[in-house]
Amino acid sequence: MPRFGSASLSRARPAALATWLIVVVAMIVGIVVVGGITRLTNSGLSITEWKPITGIVPPLNDAQWQAEFANYRRIPEFREINSAMTLSGFKAIFFWEYVHRALARTIGLVFALPLLWFWVRGQIPRGYLPRLIALLALGALQGAVGWWMVKSGLAVRTDVSHLRLAAHLMTALVTLAGITWTALDLLALCRDGYARPALLRPVAIVALGLLAVQILWGAFTAGLDAGYAFSSWPLMGDALFPSGVPMLSPGWRNGIDNPVVVQFIHRWFAFVAAGGLVVLALCARRAGSNAGYVVKALVLVQIVLGIATLLTGVRIEIAVAHQANAALLLIAAVTAAHAVGRRRA
Structure with missing residues (x-):
């Protein structure tokens, strides 16, 4: 046996x-x-x-x-x-x-x-x-x-x-x-x-953490139908952040319950997450992995799809492609993180 x-x-x-x-x-x-x-x-x-x-x-x-x-x-x-x-x-x-x-x-x-x-x-x-x-x-x-x-x-x-x-x-x-x-x-x-199994290095923890935050606020955006709040980019209407938006109390709730604030966070934190992923991609290239190229390409596609989702009023094909690409980007980022964390036998 x-x-x-x-x-x-x-x-x-x-x-x-x-x-x-x-x-x-x-x-x-x-x-x-x-x-x-x-x-x-x-x-x-x-x-x-x-x-x-x-x-x-x-x-x-x-x-x-x-x-x-x-x-x-x-x-x-x-x-x-x-x-x-x-x-x-x-x-x-x-x-x-x-x-x-x-x-x-x-x-x-x-x-x-x-x-x-x-x-x-x-x-x-x-x-x-x-x-x-x-x-x-x-x-x-x-x-x-x-x-x-x-x-x-x-x-x-x-x-x-x-x-x-x-x-x-x-x-x-x-x-x-x-x-x-x-x-x-x-x-x-x-x-x-x-x-031996790869290790999760600090650069990978930070990059994957930033991506996780961005995906989390993407889920809030979807759940609140916040994508419909403003269909313009880069401005929300005629301002970076629209005036006269009713705010919730206590203030921290706006970040997760207010559709306008949630959309604002999701549209701009994307570039913070993108920066972390590009750094991870460069580290993966130095480790000899082509996953870095894939990460950078999918980051660009994700940003373009996100903007297109807004500009088309959350057209279903584009919104679904945006979500699918997020999953592919996660796979690519994990692959890059794994390359950075590889250990010699």
Whole structure:
């Protein structure tokens, strides 16, 4: 019998594990895109129940569709915003939320079942099992946070809490970053059986921290529909910051609850985050990694997409591309950080 999670160099299959994790990374990017579409089409509250097992089966006949629609008609979003919605319109928003949930379940299976297979066969390199189990637990937490987010819009509000939306997105992206880093460590192990996991250097901590702050305020912007507040750039209307904006009390709440202030922070902190990422990219180049070039290119694309999102009044294709590129930028930044933190065997 193999000693689970303690594979010797001869039994370990780091290449296979890395390939599996790269597939999971691609799927997470996909669900980030679908999540963005779900949010932008206001589809997130169309399914009002959480059924982790039976929920994978969509309505299959008219009676089941009518039952789902009846559940939706009970929540404030329908009563106050969509009271004229027909069953056909409901099916359209149901589609995106269903795809989002189905993809989440699929990702869970694609992570859990191969992990069990590699574990039972003793093919996980020594020291990696705890990390993989932690990533699986983080994925499970993501599902719980998703339902916690949806619940916030079922009783009193007509939408989900932007704070819970931010928690949902950040949990997904932390998971994405962790899986990417682990895949890179395993790829290094493929090249050298005695390679040690990379370290997170200070320059990488700062750059990734700045990117995380920018993504967090992007989530606040999405959750508050703050992107619609001003559709001009670089000015907000005819000023850098518009006058006469009603402010909340205490003052700190404006940074997370006031749509105008949130948009202002998101549009200008982008350049602070970009500066940190460019420094990381230069360090990665000095470490011999081409990831630095990718980081700089994606930073430029992200800024252009962000401005275009504003100027087009949050046109859905551009806004979704902006969110998708953020996920790709995170992957590139993690790859650059990993290159900076590589250690000799």
